[in-house]
Amino acid sequence: xxxxxxxxxxxxxxxxxxxxxxxxxxxxxxxxxxxxxxxxxxxxxxxxxxxxxxxxxxxxxxxxxxxxxxxxxxxxxxxxxxxxxxxxxxxxxxxxxxxxxxxxxxxxxxxxxxxxxxxxxxxxxxxxxxxxxxxxxxxxxxxxxxxxxxxxxxxxxxxxxxxxxxxxxxxxxxxxxxxxxxxxxxxxxxxxxxxxxxxxxxxxxxxxxxxxxxxxxxxxxxxxxxxxxxxxxxxxxxxxxxxxxxxxxxxxxxxxxxxxxxxxxxxxxxxxxxxxxxxxxxxxxxxxxxxxxxxxxxxxxxxxxxxxxxxxxxxxxxxxxxxxxxxxxxxxxxxxxxxxxxxxxxxxxxxxxxxxxxxx
Ligand SMILES: [Zn+2]
Ligand SMILES: [Zn+2]
Numbered sequence: 001x002x003x004x005x006x007x008x009x010x011x012x013x014x015x016x017x018x019x020x021x022x023x024x025x026x027x028x029x030x031x032x033x034x035x036x037x038x039x040x041x042x043x044x045x046x047x048x049x050x051x052x053x054x055x056x057x058x059x060x061x062x063x064x065x066x067x068x069x070x071x072x073x074x075x076x077x078x079x080x081x082x083x084x085x086x087x088x089x090x091x092x093x094x095x096x097x098x099x100x101x102x103x104x105x106x107x108x109x110x111x112x113x114x115x116x117x118x119x120x121x122x123x124x125x126x127x128x129x130x131x132x133x134x135x136x137x138x139x140x141x142x143x144x145x146x147x148x149x150x151x152x153x154x155x156x157x158x159x160x161x162x163x164x165x166x167x168x169x170x171x172x173x174x175x176x177x178x179x180x181x182x183x184x185x186x187x188x189x190x191x192x193x194x195x196x197x198x199x200x201x202x203x204x205x206x207x208x209x210x211x212x213x214x215x216x217x218x219x220x221x222x223x224x225x226x227x228x229x230x231x232x233x234x235x236x237x238x239x240x241x242x243x244x245x246x247x248x249x250x251x252x253x254x255x256x257x258x259x260x261x262x263x264x265x266x267x268x269x270x271x272x273x274x275x276x277x278x279x280x281x282x283x284x285x286x287x288x289x290x291x292x293x294x295x296x297x298x299x300x301x302x303x304x305x306x307x308x309x310x311x312x313x314x315x316x317x318x319x320x321x322x323x324x325x326x327x328x329x330x331x332x333x334x335x336x337x338x339x340x341x342x343x344x345x346x347x348x349x350x351x352x353x354x355x356x357x358x359x360x
Contacts, residue, residue: 007033008131014138015330016066017056024056024333027066029134031142032127039087039145040079041095046136047072047162047325048349050194050256053337055124059281064124070136071097071122072161072350074151084145092151094313095143096164097121097303099133103146111307113147122147137333139353149310152317159322162194162348163312165303166323170199170252171312172304173275174206177250180315183207188251188267190235192219192227195254195277197347198323200227205319211248213264222346226324235263246294248272258282261298265290273297325350 008030016027034040052069054060073095077087087093101108101116108116120127122143123135151160160167174180179187183206189199190213200223203210211231212223223229233240244267251268253261256278262285265274276284276298290296304312316322324347328336336349 009033010140010142012134012138012140014068014134015333016068016134016137018066020058020063022053022056022337024137024337026330027068029066029068029138031134031140032129032131034079034081034142036081036083037144037146038079038081038142039077039084039093039148041073041075041093041141041143041148042078043073043075043136043139043141043353045074045158045161046070046351046353047165047323048328048333048336048340048351049162049165050340051165052135053340056337062124064132067124068134068137069123070138070351071095072164072166072348073122073136073141074157074161074164075141075353078140081145087145087148087150092153092157094149094151094160094164095122095136095141095147096149096168096309098147098306099125100128100144100147111305113305114303136353137330137351147306149306149313152313154317154320155322158327158350158352159325160313160316161350162323162325163198163316163321164309166194166348167198167316168304168309168312169277169302170195170254171202172308173252173277173301174199174202175304175308175311176301177273177275179203179208179250180206185209185249186211186247188213188233188248188264189229190214190251190253190264191255191278192216192223193254193343194323194345194348197227198321199252199254200229201321204228205315205321211244213251213267233267241267246270251275252277254278256280258284260285260287262287262290265294265296265298268294268296271295273299276300277302323348327352329355
Protein backbone atom coordinates (compact mmCIF):
# COMPACT_ATOMS: atom_id res chain seq x y z
CA UNK A 1 0.00 0.00 0.00
CA UNK A 2 1.20 3.49 -0.76
CA UNK A 3 2.08 5.86 2.02
CA UNK A 4 -0.62 7.20 4.31
CA UNK A 5 -0.70 10.93 4.86
CA UNK A 6 -3.60 11.68 7.17
CA UNK A 7 -2.63 15.25 7.87
CA UNK A 8 -4.84 17.27 5.60
CA UNK A 9 -3.93 20.68 6.90
CA UNK A 10 -3.40 22.74 3.76
CA UNK A 11 -6.21 25.06 2.71
CA UNK A 12 -6.63 25.30 -1.06
CA UNK A 13 -8.95 27.47 -3.15
CA UNK A 14 -10.85 25.45 -5.75
CA UNK A 15 -13.95 25.32 -7.94
CA UNK A 16 -16.48 22.66 -7.02
CA UNK A 17 -19.95 21.35 -7.85
CA UNK A 18 -22.16 20.68 -4.84
CA UNK A 19 -25.18 18.88 -6.29
CA UNK A 20 -26.42 17.35 -9.57
CA UNK A 21 -27.27 20.78 -10.99
CA UNK A 22 -23.56 20.66 -11.80
CA UNK A 23 -23.13 24.35 -11.08
CA UNK A 24 -19.52 25.16 -10.25
CA UNK A 25 -18.77 27.71 -7.53
CA UNK A 26 -15.60 28.82 -5.74
CA UNK A 27 -14.92 26.59 -2.77
CA UNK A 28 -12.19 25.70 -0.28
CA UNK A 29 -10.74 22.23 0.36
CA UNK A 30 -8.04 20.71 2.55
CA UNK A 31 -5.13 18.84 1.03
CA UNK A 32 -2.54 16.65 2.74
CA UNK A 33 0.89 17.89 3.73
CA UNK A 34 3.61 17.08 1.20
CA UNK A 35 4.69 13.49 2.14
CA UNK A 36 8.06 11.87 1.48
CA UNK A 37 6.90 10.48 -1.88
CA UNK A 38 4.93 13.58 -2.88
CA UNK A 39 5.46 16.69 -4.91
CA UNK A 40 3.38 19.82 -4.41
CA UNK A 41 2.28 21.48 -7.63
CA UNK A 42 1.13 25.04 -8.20
CA UNK A 43 -1.57 24.42 -10.80
CA UNK A 44 -1.42 26.68 -13.84
CA UNK A 45 -3.85 25.01 -16.26
CA UNK A 46 -6.50 22.32 -16.21
CA UNK A 47 -8.34 20.89 -19.21
CA UNK A 48 -12.08 20.29 -19.13
CA UNK A 49 -12.81 16.67 -20.07
CA UNK A 50 -16.24 15.24 -20.90
CA UNK A 51 -15.83 13.06 -17.81
CA UNK A 52 -15.90 16.24 -15.70
CA UNK A 53 -19.34 17.03 -17.07
CA UNK A 54 -20.61 13.53 -16.21
CA UNK A 55 -19.24 13.84 -12.68
CA UNK A 56 -20.56 17.29 -11.82
CA UNK A 57 -24.04 16.23 -13.00
CA UNK A 58 -23.80 12.79 -11.35
CA UNK A 59 -24.72 11.12 -14.65
CA UNK A 60 -23.17 7.85 -13.50
CA UNK A 61 -24.57 7.93 -9.95
CA UNK A 62 -21.09 7.78 -8.36
CA UNK A 63 -20.34 11.42 -7.57
CA UNK A 64 -19.28 12.31 -4.02
CA UNK A 65 -20.14 15.98 -3.52
CA UNK A 66 -18.60 18.43 -3.31
CA UNK A 67 -16.67 17.32 -6.38
CA UNK A 68 -13.62 19.21 -7.64
CA UNK A 69 -13.15 17.92 -11.20
CA UNK A 70 -10.12 18.11 -13.43
CA UNK A 71 -7.64 15.43 -14.54
CA UNK A 72 -5.68 17.28 -17.21
CA UNK A 73 -3.44 19.26 -14.88
CA UNK A 74 -0.25 21.19 -15.62
CA UNK A 75 1.80 23.30 -13.25
CA UNK A 76 5.09 23.93 -11.47
CA UNK A 77 6.64 21.92 -8.67
CA UNK A 78 6.90 23.96 -5.47
CA UNK A 79 7.85 21.28 -2.94
CA UNK A 80 9.55 17.87 -3.17
CA UNK A 81 9.44 14.96 -0.69
CA UNK A 82 12.67 13.37 0.57
CA UNK A 83 12.19 10.14 -1.45
CA UNK A 84 11.66 12.02 -4.71
CA UNK A 85 14.73 12.06 -6.94
CA UNK A 86 13.36 12.81 -10.40
CA UNK A 87 11.62 16.14 -9.75
CA UNK A 88 12.89 19.43 -8.39
CA UNK A 89 11.35 22.77 -7.48
CA UNK A 90 10.46 24.75 -10.59
CA UNK A 91 9.96 21.72 -12.86
CA UNK A 92 7.06 21.92 -15.32
CA UNK A 93 4.91 18.88 -14.68
CA UNK A 94 1.60 17.24 -15.51
CA UNK A 95 -0.89 15.04 -13.67
CA UNK A 96 -3.58 13.04 -15.41
CA UNK A 97 -6.33 10.70 -14.23
CA UNK A 98 -4.34 8.64 -11.73
CA UNK A 99 -3.66 9.51 -8.08
CA UNK A 100 -2.54 6.13 -6.74
CA UNK A 101 -2.33 2.40 -7.42
CA UNK A 102 -1.10 -0.57 -5.37
CA UNK A 103 2.40 -0.45 -6.94
CA UNK A 104 2.74 -4.23 -6.39
CA UNK A 105 0.44 -6.10 -8.77
CA UNK A 106 1.37 -7.41 -12.21
CA UNK A 107 -0.11 -4.33 -13.86
CA UNK A 108 1.66 -1.82 -11.61
CA UNK A 109 4.93 -3.72 -12.08
CA UNK A 110 4.59 -3.61 -15.85
CA UNK A 111 3.76 0.11 -16.00
CA UNK A 112 0.06 -0.48 -16.63
CA UNK A 113 -1.10 1.16 -13.40
CA UNK A 114 -4.27 2.11 -15.26
CA UNK A 115 -5.39 -1.53 -15.00
CA UNK A 116 -4.56 -1.97 -11.29
CA UNK A 117 -7.71 -3.04 -9.46
CA UNK A 118 -6.77 -0.78 -6.55
CA UNK A 119 -6.42 2.22 -8.82
CA UNK A 120 -7.52 5.58 -7.37
CA UNK A 121 -8.51 8.46 -9.61
CA UNK A 122 -7.31 12.00 -9.17
CA UNK A 123 -10.80 13.24 -8.33
CA UNK A 124 -13.90 11.59 -6.93
CA UNK A 125 -11.61 8.76 -5.79
CA UNK A 126 -10.72 7.64 -2.28
CA UNK A 127 -7.06 7.97 -1.38
CA UNK A 128 -5.25 5.47 0.87
CA UNK A 129 -5.89 7.57 3.96
CA UNK A 130 -9.64 7.51 3.33
CA UNK A 131 -9.84 11.06 2.03
CA UNK A 132 -11.76 11.91 -1.13
CA UNK A 133 -9.51 13.06 -3.96
CA UNK A 134 -9.97 16.51 -5.46
CA UNK A 135 -8.87 17.36 -8.99
CA UNK A 136 -7.31 20.16 -10.94
CA UNK A 137 -9.98 22.85 -10.77
CA UNK A 138 -7.93 24.14 -7.83
CA UNK A 139 -4.85 26.22 -7.16
CA UNK A 140 -2.61 23.52 -5.74
CA UNK A 141 -2.23 19.74 -5.77
CA UNK A 142 -0.20 17.31 -3.66
CA UNK A 143 0.59 14.32 -5.85
CA UNK A 144 2.53 11.08 -5.42
CA UNK A 145 5.55 11.63 -7.72
CA UNK A 146 4.99 8.22 -9.35
CA UNK A 147 1.87 9.69 -10.96
CA UNK A 148 3.49 12.89 -12.22
CA UNK A 149 5.18 13.43 -15.61
CA UNK A 150 7.64 15.97 -16.92
CA UNK A 151 6.39 18.35 -19.61
CA UNK A 152 8.39 19.19 -22.74
CA UNK A 153 10.06 22.60 -22.38
CA UNK A 154 9.14 23.64 -25.93
CA UNK A 155 5.36 23.29 -25.63
CA UNK A 156 2.61 25.50 -24.18
CA UNK A 157 1.61 24.34 -20.70
CA UNK A 158 -2.00 25.17 -21.53
CA UNK A 159 -2.12 23.27 -24.80
CA UNK A 160 -0.42 20.14 -23.41
CA UNK A 161 -2.87 19.83 -20.49
CA UNK A 162 -5.49 17.81 -22.44
CA UNK A 163 -2.80 15.37 -23.53
CA UNK A 164 -2.93 14.00 -19.97
CA UNK A 165 -6.33 12.44 -20.60
CA UNK A 166 -7.44 12.92 -24.21
CA UNK A 167 -3.90 12.46 -25.53
CA UNK A 168 -2.93 9.35 -23.61
CA UNK A 169 -6.34 7.80 -24.31
CA UNK A 170 -5.61 7.79 -28.04
CA UNK A 171 -1.83 7.26 -27.77
CA UNK A 172 -2.00 3.94 -25.91
CA UNK A 173 -4.07 2.05 -28.51
CA UNK A 174 -1.69 3.27 -31.22
CA UNK A 175 1.27 1.98 -29.22
CA UNK A 176 -0.51 -1.27 -28.37
CA UNK A 177 -1.05 -1.88 -32.06
CA UNK A 178 2.55 -1.15 -33.00
CA UNK A 179 1.70 2.11 -34.77
CA UNK A 180 4.29 4.37 -33.14
CA UNK A 181 7.45 2.99 -34.75
CA UNK A 182 6.08 1.44 -37.94
CA UNK A 183 4.89 4.12 -40.39
CA UNK A 184 2.91 3.70 -43.58
CA UNK A 185 -0.30 2.14 -42.24
CA UNK A 186 -3.80 3.26 -43.06
CA UNK A 187 -5.64 4.24 -39.92
CA UNK A 188 -9.15 5.51 -39.33
CA UNK A 189 -10.33 7.89 -36.62
CA UNK A 190 -14.05 7.80 -35.85
CA UNK A 191 -15.33 11.06 -34.37
CA UNK A 192 -13.64 14.44 -34.49
CA UNK A 193 -13.68 15.91 -30.99
CA UNK A 194 -11.25 16.24 -28.08
CA UNK A 195 -9.91 12.71 -28.59
CA UNK A 196 -10.21 12.49 -32.38
CA UNK A 197 -8.32 15.67 -33.18
CA UNK A 198 -5.27 14.51 -31.18
CA UNK A 199 -5.49 11.07 -32.77
CA UNK A 200 -5.16 12.65 -36.23
CA UNK A 201 -2.07 14.57 -35.11
CA UNK A 202 -0.46 11.44 -33.67
CA UNK A 203 -1.34 9.42 -36.76
CA UNK A 204 0.28 11.95 -39.06
CA UNK A 205 3.34 12.48 -36.83
CA UNK A 206 3.93 8.71 -36.77
CA UNK A 207 3.82 8.53 -40.56
CA UNK A 208 0.41 7.05 -41.31
CA UNK A 209 -2.36 7.76 -43.80
CA UNK A 210 -5.25 9.05 -41.67
CA UNK A 211 -8.92 8.82 -42.60
CA UNK A 212 -11.51 10.59 -40.48
CA UNK A 213 -14.92 8.93 -40.26
CA UNK A 214 -17.61 11.35 -39.12
CA UNK A 215 -21.35 11.98 -39.32
CA UNK A 216 -20.66 15.68 -40.01
CA UNK A 217 -19.68 16.61 -43.60
CA UNK A 218 -19.08 20.15 -42.30
CA UNK A 219 -15.98 18.95 -40.45
CA UNK A 220 -14.15 17.77 -43.56
CA UNK A 221 -12.45 21.05 -44.44
CA UNK A 222 -11.00 21.52 -40.96
CA UNK A 223 -10.02 17.84 -40.64
CA UNK A 224 -8.01 18.04 -43.84
CA UNK A 225 -6.70 21.61 -43.84
CA UNK A 226 -6.13 22.34 -40.17
CA UNK A 227 -5.51 18.92 -38.65
CA UNK A 228 -3.82 17.24 -41.61
CA UNK A 229 -6.15 14.29 -42.27
CA UNK A 230 -5.60 12.60 -45.64
CA UNK A 231 -9.13 11.41 -46.21
CA UNK A 232 -12.63 11.93 -44.88
CA UNK A 233 -15.58 9.55 -44.96
CA UNK A 234 -19.10 10.70 -44.06
CA UNK A 235 -20.45 7.70 -42.20
CA UNK A 236 -24.04 8.37 -43.29
CA UNK A 237 -23.01 8.40 -46.96
CA UNK A 238 -23.44 4.81 -48.20
CA UNK A 239 -21.37 5.36 -51.33
CA UNK A 240 -18.40 6.72 -49.40
CA UNK A 241 -18.64 3.93 -46.84
CA UNK A 242 -18.77 1.32 -49.61
CA UNK A 243 -15.77 2.83 -51.35
CA UNK A 244 -13.87 2.55 -48.06
CA UNK A 245 -14.54 -1.16 -47.59
CA UNK A 246 -11.44 -3.12 -46.51
CA UNK A 247 -9.11 -0.13 -46.78
CA UNK A 248 -7.94 0.43 -43.20
CA UNK A 249 -5.44 -1.44 -41.03
CA UNK A 250 -6.64 0.02 -37.76
CA UNK A 251 -9.54 2.14 -36.52
CA UNK A 252 -9.75 4.20 -33.35
CA UNK A 253 -13.36 4.83 -32.38
CA UNK A 254 -13.67 7.91 -30.13
CA UNK A 255 -17.43 8.36 -30.31
CA UNK A 256 -19.27 8.48 -26.97
CA UNK A 257 -22.78 8.37 -28.49
CA UNK A 258 -24.55 5.09 -29.16
CA UNK A 259 -23.73 3.76 -32.64
CA UNK A 260 -23.40 0.51 -34.57
CA UNK A 261 -19.93 -0.90 -35.13
CA UNK A 262 -21.04 -3.02 -38.10
CA UNK A 263 -20.56 -0.47 -40.90
CA UNK A 264 -17.32 0.80 -39.35
CA UNK A 265 -15.88 -2.72 -39.12
CA UNK A 266 -16.44 -3.17 -42.86
CA UNK A 267 -13.83 -0.44 -43.42
CA UNK A 268 -11.14 -2.64 -41.86
CA UNK A 269 -8.94 -4.91 -43.92
CA UNK A 270 -8.96 -8.62 -43.09
CA UNK A 271 -7.35 -9.09 -39.67
CA UNK A 272 -7.77 -5.39 -38.82
CA UNK A 273 -8.43 -4.05 -35.33
CA UNK A 274 -10.95 -1.56 -34.05
CA UNK A 275 -10.10 0.00 -30.70
CA UNK A 276 -12.89 1.61 -28.68
CA UNK A 277 -11.96 4.59 -26.52
CA UNK A 278 -15.27 6.47 -26.53
CA UNK A 279 -17.65 5.34 -23.80
CA UNK A 280 -21.30 5.23 -24.87
CA UNK A 281 -23.49 4.66 -21.81
CA UNK A 282 -25.74 2.32 -23.82
CA UNK A 283 -24.55 -1.05 -25.17
CA UNK A 284 -23.16 -0.74 -28.67
CA UNK A 285 -24.37 -2.79 -31.61
CA UNK A 286 -21.77 -5.37 -32.62
CA UNK A 287 -22.93 -7.64 -35.45
CA UNK A 288 -21.02 -10.92 -35.84
CA UNK A 289 -20.73 -11.07 -39.64
CA UNK A 290 -18.16 -8.27 -40.17
CA UNK A 291 -16.04 -9.87 -37.43
CA UNK A 292 -16.24 -13.40 -38.83
CA UNK A 293 -15.90 -12.57 -42.51
CA UNK A 294 -12.95 -10.28 -41.93
CA UNK A 295 -11.24 -12.01 -38.96
CA UNK A 296 -11.45 -8.63 -37.30
CA UNK A 297 -10.88 -7.70 -33.67
CA UNK A 298 -12.71 -5.22 -31.44
CA UNK A 299 -11.02 -4.18 -28.23
CA UNK A 300 -11.16 -1.37 -25.67
CA UNK A 301 -8.60 0.75 -23.86
CA UNK A 302 -8.60 3.22 -20.98
CA UNK A 303 -6.00 6.02 -20.68
CA UNK A 304 -2.46 4.65 -20.22
CA UNK A 305 0.23 3.82 -17.69
CA UNK A 306 2.67 6.39 -16.34
CA UNK A 307 5.64 5.21 -18.44
CA UNK A 308 3.52 5.53 -21.58
CA UNK A 309 2.26 8.93 -20.49
CA UNK A 310 5.85 10.19 -20.18
CA UNK A 311 6.74 8.59 -23.52
CA UNK A 312 3.77 10.33 -25.14
CA UNK A 313 4.77 13.69 -23.65
CA UNK A 314 8.35 13.29 -24.89
CA UNK A 315 7.12 12.41 -28.39
CA UNK A 316 4.78 15.43 -28.33
CA UNK A 317 7.82 17.57 -27.54
CA UNK A 318 9.75 15.96 -30.40
CA UNK A 319 6.94 16.32 -32.95
CA UNK A 320 5.54 19.59 -31.59
CA UNK A 321 2.12 18.12 -30.89
CA UNK A 322 -0.34 19.98 -28.69
CA UNK A 323 -4.11 20.15 -28.45
CA UNK A 324 -6.20 22.84 -30.11
CA UNK A 325 -7.67 24.63 -27.15
CA UNK A 326 -9.88 27.49 -26.03
CA UNK A 327 -8.61 29.03 -22.80
CA UNK A 328 -11.22 30.12 -20.24
CA UNK A 329 -11.02 31.86 -16.88
CA UNK A 330 -12.26 30.06 -13.75
CA UNK A 331 -15.42 32.21 -13.69
CA UNK A 332 -16.28 30.86 -17.16
CA UNK A 333 -16.24 27.17 -16.15
CA UNK A 334 -20.05 26.86 -16.05
CA UNK A 335 -20.38 28.40 -19.48
CA UNK A 336 -17.64 26.12 -20.81
CA UNK A 337 -19.35 23.03 -19.38
CA UNK A 338 -22.64 24.03 -21.01
CA UNK A 339 -20.91 24.54 -24.34
CA UNK A 340 -19.11 21.21 -23.94
CA UNK A 341 -22.48 19.51 -23.40
CA UNK A 342 -23.49 20.87 -26.83
CA UNK A 343 -20.14 19.83 -28.38
CA UNK A 344 -19.50 23.51 -29.00
CA UNK A 345 -15.72 23.53 -28.60
CA UNK A 346 -12.75 23.08 -30.90
CA UNK A 347 -11.40 20.94 -29.38
CA UNK A 348 -10.81 21.32 -25.67
CA UNK A 349 -11.43 23.97 -23.02
CA UNK A 350 -8.51 24.65 -20.72
CA UNK A 351 -8.95 26.67 -17.53
CA UNK A 352 -6.32 29.31 -16.87
CA UNK A 353 -6.23 28.54 -13.15
CA UNK A 354 -3.48 30.94 -12.15
CA UNK A 355 -4.20 33.77 -14.61
CA UNK A 356 -0.60 33.44 -15.72
CA UNK A 357 -0.44 34.02 -19.46
CA UNK A 358 3.37 33.65 -19.53
CA UNK A 359 3.09 29.88 -19.92
CA UNK A 360 0.32 29.78 -22.51
ZN1 LIG B 1 -10.71 12.80 -19.15
ZN1 LIG C 1 -1.52 -2.51 -8.79
